[in-house]
Amino acid sequence: MSERRHLWRPTRRRLTDTLLAALAPIAAFSVALGGLTTWAGTGKAGTPAHVEVTGGRVFLPYGDNRDTAAFFDLANSGGADDRLLRVTSTGADGDVSLSGHRAVGAGAAAKGSVASVTVPAGSRLSMSPHGVDVTLRAGGRWQVGDWVPFTLHFERGGPVEAIAVVVRPAA
Structure with a gap:
């Protein structure tokens, strides 16, 4: 075969x-x-988040009310997003918290606390009375021009020290 x-x-x-x-x-x-x-x-590959905090201002409370708000400008020059998790201050009485406004209906808004604020890579975030801000109770007898120390705690970048100047709300 x-x-x-x-x-x-x-x-x-x-x-x-x-x-x-x-x-x-x-x-x-x-x-x-x-x-x-x-x-x-683009030069961003592998660079960590790097948030700079500038433009700190805190509103002078009006009348007998000691509740107020602080605002900062945040700039992330890094290649990764970062999140602002909390804010502390030795110049405030009691808790300091993040808050924000959100639309709740036709032309209406409500203010409420927020858990964190994202600061995208390569961009800026400016806090304002109509967006995200820091709420606190004024300590002592603040006057226009006083400086109030804050520490902003970021998820990736860690704590960043900042100073906010006391201003009138119309300023």
Whole structure:
């Protein structure tokens, strides 16, 4: 008996299927490499969050009311987002908290506490009476021009010391 050997022979169809199977991962790799090259080219690849705190101001309470608000300008020059988790102050009496306004209906807004505030990579966030702010109870007898120390605690960047100057609410 003669034994017949079946040899594998490439056909046009087999070669085309093999080539297409090899090209799919190469194309995916090329797209990923292009994206990483663009990201690295912007200079932000691998840089941690870096938030600078400037422009601190705190409203002088009016009348017998000692509740007030403080505002800061936050700039994240890093390559990663960061979150402001809490704010503390040795110049305030009692708790200091983050708060924000949100729309609750046609032309109406409500103020409530917020757990954290995101500061996106490469952008700025300015606190205001109509957005995010820091609520606190004034300590002592503040006067216009006094400085109040604050510590802003960030998730990635850690604590950042800042000073806010006491201003009249209309300023």
